[in-house]
Amino acid sequence: KTSANYAIQSGTIGVGYERIQPNFQTLGTYYSTNDMENITINATSRLIDGKINLIGNIGLQHDNLEDHKIFSHQRVVGSANVSLVLSEKININGSFSSFNSFSNLRSVFDYVNSSSPYQNLDTLNYKQVNKSGMLSASYAFGEDSKKQSVSISLSGNQSVNSQSENTPNESLFVNSGFTYTLNFS
Numbered sequence: 001k002t003s004a005n006y007a008i009q010s011g012t013i014g015v016g017y018e019r020i021q022p023n024f025q026t027l028g029t030y031y032s033t034n035d036m037e038n039i040t041i042n043a044t045s046r047l048i049d050g051k052i053n054l055i056g057n058i059g060l061q062h063d064n065l066e067d068h069k070i071f072s073h074q075r076v077v078g079s080a081n082v083s084l085v086l087s088e089k090i091n092i093n094g095s096f097s098s099f100n101s102f103s104n105l106r107s108v109f110d111y112v113n114s115s116s117p118y119q120n121l122d123t124l125n126y127k128q129v130n131k132s133g134m135l136s137a138s139y140a141f142g143e144d145s146k147k148q149s150v151s152i153s154l155s156g157n158q159s160v161n162s163q164s165e166n167t168p169n170e171s172l173f174v175n176s177g178f179t180y181t182l183n184f185s
Contacts, residue, residue, distance in 0.1 A: 003040075011045035011054075022066055036063040055081040076100040089140045099130040129160045147183040152176075 005014035022035040040059035047054070057079045064072035079097035086092065138151035154176045161169045 005042075010047060011043065013043045014041070016040040016042070016059075019065075022068065035065055035069070036061060037065060051085045053081075053083045053085075055079075071103060074102045090138070092137045093135070095132075095134045097132045099128075101128040103128075127160075127162050129158075131158045132156070145185050147181075147185070149179075149181045149183075151179045151181075153179075 001016075001018040003014060003016035005012045016039070018036075018038040020034045020036055024034040038059060038061040040057060042057045043055075045054045046052070057077075059075075059077045061075040061077070062073065063069075077097070077099050079095065081095040082093070084092040132155070134153065134155040136151060136153035138149055140147065140149040142148040155174070157173045159171050
């Protein structure tokens with residue numbers, strides 16, 4: 001596993017790489033996560049004297065590195081976060097993330113008995129897409145001995161699973177909240 005980040009005037013940019021070989025062992029036991037490769041890119045930026053902060057990440061992960069398994073997974077993960085400091089009292093935050101996963105499963109029977117490498121390439125192609133978003137705002141007020149704040153938040157999560165183009169299974173969850181805080185010093 002390695003990563004490198006480069007500082008620029010108002011933020012950073014970086015890359016990361018991770019590889020765990022198939023059947024990797026540590027201290028004589030199998031490592032719980034193995035046979036995978038992960039590549040990531042990330043960036044941060046501070047604008048207008050830190051009043052706007054941006055963070056972004058994207059990564060690609062896949063397994064079955066030596067093509068010995070009958071199944072393989074590919075994942076693309078991305079996220080973005082924005083925070084705005086409008087004043088000492090008002091803050092706004094927003095975030096979005098997406099997780100896309102693709103699985104390909106070949107049955108052992110089809111794999112062993114195929115007459116060509118192109119026959120029965122797969123018996124199951126499974127796609128999963130999860131998207132999450134969040135928006136929140138807070139307002140702080142009061143005296144030093146009796147600080148108060150009010151915040152409101154809205155979040156959503158959408159999930160789509162499909163085994164073929166004709167059979168998507170979709171769900172959407174939306175949550176909201178309101179918070180009042182009173183702090184005595």
